[in-house]
Amino acid sequence: GAVVSQHPSRVICKSGTSVKIECRSLDFQATTMFWYRQFPKQSLMLMATSNEGSKATYEQGVEKDKFLINHASLTLSTLTVTSAHPEDSSFYICSAKFQVGTDTQYFGPGTRLTVL
Amino acid sequence: DAKTTQPPSMDCAEGRAANLPCNHSTISGNEYVYWYRQIHSQGPQYIIHGLKNNETNEMASLIITEDRKSSTLILPHATLRDTAVYYCIVRAPGVIQGAQKLVFGQGTRLTINP
Numbered sequence: 001g002a003v004v005s006q007h008p009s010r011v012i013c014k015s016g017t018s019v020k021i022e023c024r025s026l027d028f029q030a031t032t033m034f035w036y037r038q039f040p041k042q043s044l045m046l047m048a049t050s051n052e053g054s055k056a057t058y059e060q061g062v063e064k065d066k067f068l069i070n071h072a073s074l075t076l077s078t079l080t081v082t083s084a085h086p087e088d089s090s091f092y093i094c095s096a097k098f099q100v101g102t103d104t105q106y107f108g109p110g111t112r113l114t115v116l
Numbered sequence: 117d118a119k120t121t122q123p124p125s126m127d128c129a130e131g132r133a134a135n136l137p138c139n140h141s142t143i144s145g146n147e148y149v150y151w152y153r154q155i156h157s158q159g160p161q162y163i164i165h166g167l168k169n170n171e172t173n174e175m176a177s178l179i180i181t182e183d184r185k186s187s188t189l190i191l192p193h194a195t196l197r198d199t200a201v202y203y204c205i206v207r208a209p210g211v212i213q214g215a216q217k218l219v220f221g222q223g224t225r226l227t228i229n230p
Contacts (some may be wrong), residue, residue, distance in 0.1 A: 004159075034217065043203075044160065044220040093159045095218075103207075104150070105218060107159035 002028050004096050006108035013084055014116055021106065021111045023094030029074035030096035035067070038091040049070045050077045085113040120204045125225040133189040136224050138193075138204030141185040147208050148182060149219070151189045153200040160203065160220075163189065192230045201225050 013019050023033055032051050036044040047067050050056040056069035068080040070095040077096075081088055091112055095105040121139040123181050140149065152160040164171055164178045166187075171178045177190040191198055200224040205222040 006159075036220075043222055044154075046172045046217050046219070049217060100203075101130070103148075104165065105161055106162055107152075110157070112157075 002096070002098070005093065005107040006092075006094055006105050006111050008063075008111060009109060010112045010114075012114045012116065015085050016051040016083055018080055019084055019113060021081075021092055021094075021113075023077045023079070023108050024094070025075045025096040025106075028098055029114075030098065031074065031079075033071055033077040034095045034096070034099045035069060035077075035079050036093045038093060039109075044093060047079075053116045081113065084113070086115045088116045089113055117210065120206060120221055122202070122204055122221065122224045124222065125227070127227050127229055128191075128194050130196060130206070130228050130230050131193055134194040134198065134205075134226060136191075136202050136226070137186065138189070139186045140204070140206045143184050143206050144208065147206045148206045149178065149184075149187050150207065151178065151202065152205065152220075153198075153202045155197075155200040156165040163202075177215070196228050196230065199226060199228045223229075 005024045007022045011019055012103045034049055035047045037047050038044045046059050047062045049057045050069045050071040052071050052074050058064045066082055071077040091110050093110040095107045097105050148165050150165040151163040155158045164176050166178045166180055178189045184203055188207040203220050205218050
C-alpha cells in the first residue's frame with residue numbers, strides 16, 4: 001500500500017515556540033493532503049485540507065494564522081504550529097490522496113506534540 | 117456525508133472471525149463505504165472500501181446489504197494484532213466540493229482475546 005511518513009514522530013517544546021511537522025508521500029504523488037488532530041480518548045478531527053500549489057482550506061474553528069500549512073510539492077506538506085501553548089498538545093496526523101484514480105486516503109504515523 | 121452508527125466496543129477470540137457492523141441508513145447513491153482502523157498511538161490504516169458489491173482483499177471482507185443501509189467488516193481469522201479502533205466512514209467521490217474529507221466518528225474498539 002501507499003506510504004506516508006511524518007517527521008518528527010514526537011516533539012516536546014516550550015510554550016511560545018513554533019513547531020514544524022512534515023508529511024511526505026513516499027511512493028506516490030499526492031495532489032491533496034489532510035491534517036488531523038486527535039486528543040486523548042477522542043476521534044480524529046480534520047483541521048485543514050491542503051492542495052498542492054494553493055492555499056489550504058481550514059475547518060471551522062481552526063485558526064489559520066496559528067496552524068500554517070504549506071503544500072509546496074506533490075510529495076510534501078508541512079504544518080507549523082505557531083506560538084504553541086499547552087492546549088495545542090495533541091497527536092497530529094496527516095493523510096494523502098493519490099493524484100489520480102482512487103479517492104482513498106493514506107495516513108502517516110502521526111506526530112505527538114507536547115508543549116510545556 | 118452520511119452519518120454512521122457503530123457499536124462502541126466488541127470482543128472476539130483469537131483465531132475466530134470478527135464481524136464489525138455499521139449502520140448508514142441515510143447513505144446516498146454515490147457514497148462509498150470506507151473502513152479504517154487505528155492501533156493505539158498510530159495513524160489510521162486503510163482497510164477496504166466499497167460501493168455496492170461485496171469486496172475482499174488481503175486484510176478483510178466488506179459485506180454491504182442490498183439496500184446499502186448497513187455493512188459488515190469481516191476479519192476472517194482475528195489475531196491479537198487486530199486489536200484496534202475500527203472506523204466506518206461513508207463519503208462521496210472527491211469530485212464534489214468538500215467531499216474529499218473523511219469524517220471520523222467514535223468507531224468500534226475491537227479487542228481480540230487470546
